[in-house]
Amino acid sequence: MTDFRGFDTEQVRTLASALRKQGEDAQGLHQDLAWLLTEAQQLMKGKPATTDPQLSPLVGQVFTFPFFGGPSTLPGVLGGELSDMAGSMERRSKQLDEVKVLIEHGYAVDPSLLFADEDAPNEKDITDALKQIHDLDGKDFGTDGDRDDLQKVRRMLDGMTPAELDAFFDKVPEADLKHYNGLINDTDDSGWKWWDENGLPESDRRDHLSAMLAKLGPSHWAKAQAAFPGMQPGFDTTDAYLDGQNAQNGNQAKGMHWGDPSDPLFAPGTDGKEITAADIQQGRFADCWYIASLTSTAQVNPQFIRDGIVQNPNGTVNVRIWDKDGNKHWVTVTPDLPLDQNGTVMGATAGGSTWPAYYEKAFALVYGGDKGGAPDGKGGDAKYDRAEHGDYGATEWDNTDKAPPYVTGKDSDGVDNDVPALRKSFDSGHPIIVQTGSGDDAQKQGNGLWGDTFSTRHVYYVKGFQGDNIVLGNPWGPPYQDIVATPEQYKKFFSDPQALEVPK
Structure with a gap:
């Protein structure tokens, strides 16, 4: 431009x-x-x-x-x-x-970025950053490694206004960006030299990528994502992509591609003020353990979930996520989402809103605990069952205790696996998620009791109680009905309850 x-x-x-x-x-x-x-x-x-x-x-x-x-x-x-x-x-x-003046000097700046009340762009800051990042190639970093040099470049880029950053991305060679990305991701030292610090720690890299993407003009997003793969999660290793359907309920997922959703971030007229857990639908990725954690938290404290997502002036979305080390991040993602061949959002949605899909996208970038996992009959198949990081495939097939810390910033606590214990924890304000076991017999018996809303190797959330019975919500959402189970039925089909701790 x-x-x-x-x-x-x-x-x-x-x-x-x-x-x-x-x-x-x-x-x-x-x-x-x-x-x-x-x-x-x-x-x-x-x-x-x-x-x-x-x-x-x-x-x-x-x-x-x-x-x-x-x-x-x-x-x-x-x-x-x-x-x-x-x-x-x-x-x-x-x-x-x-x-x-920048445009007269040959820079391209996206007009949509020009109206924030901030300092005017400084061309010298742009040319200094271009030189600093170019000089990294072939530079002698000395005996202490390259981290101090990389932090200097990071501070320069993070401190730029949107107009300055846009002008920088217009001029910087793609090769310089890719070399910089390689350096910040290489945190290996030289073995015996313990003082030799290289690259940027993962927590710093995540914040750095988000700081750039939150300000960068849409015309330069593709260039940034090509140079920094950590800005955009992949989806081509998910079960839905490989098989063209959700592995559990068979919902079709053909023709998966990136695109802008037709539905807004929040339903018109609400601005997220009426987040309702019962509206959330998991979509076609096998990440029920995460969506159940998100949904149960939204049920207990919808404002906490609403406070964790913000749209930036350039159209990107900031999502509050805690990482595996308990560090809070505002992870920035572009507004495009995985869509199917009909243009329907592949991931989680909520009653005409797409906000759950952006929580899901940010989680896909950050989740660091994947050790593999696959649908029934495909365990051990490296096409499905492999450790991943930074993509949607990493979010599939994991356990109930893994997702809560990423949603609330606190580890979940195991609860005794009986209805009275669950009621006590639920009544004290804790969101609770539970999981089902595996096996054809359990699937058949569960379907006989509750129809197609029951699935083995699935995670549900506690919605409440009816007399002595427990009511479990399915993160698949409407039209799948709640499960109402007696204490005996619960004990037989469900296990590993986790109580989440939501900050006040």
């Missing part, structure tokens, strides 16, 4: 100046209006001079200045508001002017 379409910054500055002048006059207007209303009320013998809730506090405040403890009502409050607005317009105008 080499052109620029913005505002006439000279006219914007003129408007800012006029707003500032109006703000300076507002204090006098405030006091004059207070005199007028006070005198009018005196002449009206106690009747109110105004019923406007913004003007009523001015009555009797004739000697009070709004900037020094007086009522924060119109018009006096405009003094500060208009001055702040004028300052913001002037800073944005400076930014736009400096971006024009």
